[in-house]
Amino acid sequence: MAARGTPSPLRPGRGVLFLIAVFFVTSGLVRMGDGVAFAVAKEIPDFSVRDSGPCTPAPDLAAALEAVRKRDAELDAQAAALEKRSRALDLAEVELSRQIALLNEAQADLRRVVSVAEKAAEDDVSRLTAVYEKMKPKDAARLFEAMAPDFAAGFLARMRPEAAAEVLAGLTPEVAYSISVVVAGRNAAAPAR
Known part of the structure; x- marks a missing residue:
């Protein structure tokens, strides 16, 4: 006999009966679920796929798709125009830089010429002043x-x-x-x- 306070061991055969009962209940639930699924499937209309050729969009969808294509073509044309203008601006910038460089060069040359002329004029005036003094x-x-x-x-x-x-x-x-x-x-x- 078992001492007080300790659980008594199961009698042989009781665990097996419990396991068999669990299997029966599970089997019943599965079968009942199968019947529910069958009943629901009968209520849903037929969704079978029919081969009717290529899928054609609804008229509203076709108009929207055409509007998107048209807008895409407009955006492509605008992008091409912007790209062309950007290239033209790049060329103009290069030409402007070249012209500025030429202008700076001409300005430096002019400064040199003016400097030489001013020095020559100054030398002439100084010489003439010295002549008048003498x-x-x-x-x-x-x-x-x-x-x-x-x-x-x-x-x-x-x-x-x-x-x-x-x-x-x-x-x-x-x-x-x-x-x-x-x-x-x-x-x-x-x-x-």
Whole structure:
């Protein structure tokens, strides 16, 4: 006998009966489900596939499909036009870059020419100023009398002060005054510091 508090072992044959009962219940459920499936299948209409040629879409679907094809063709045409324009812009950009390079080159050449011309003009004016300084003041004064006051003022402003003073002293007072006014007014418009 089993002691109190411990479960009693099953009697032989009871476990086998329980297992057989479970098999019977499962078999019944399967058979009952089979009958339900059969009944449901009888109620559903026939969906058999008929061979009626290629599937044709409904008229609404055909119109929508045609609209999509048309829009796709329009988008393709727009994309091609944009691509063509992009290539044209790329070519124009290359040509513009080439033209800018040529313009920069021409501008640099022009600067060199202007620089050479300015230096040559400056050298000529400096040489002529030196000649006027070395002339007798009386002879230089006669030349300065014949010059326009603006032109004469440019040479007098470049001359050494002593030589310029001797030339001015040999001029008539009216000519000396007009040249002095031009020299004094040259920097009148310059900003004061």
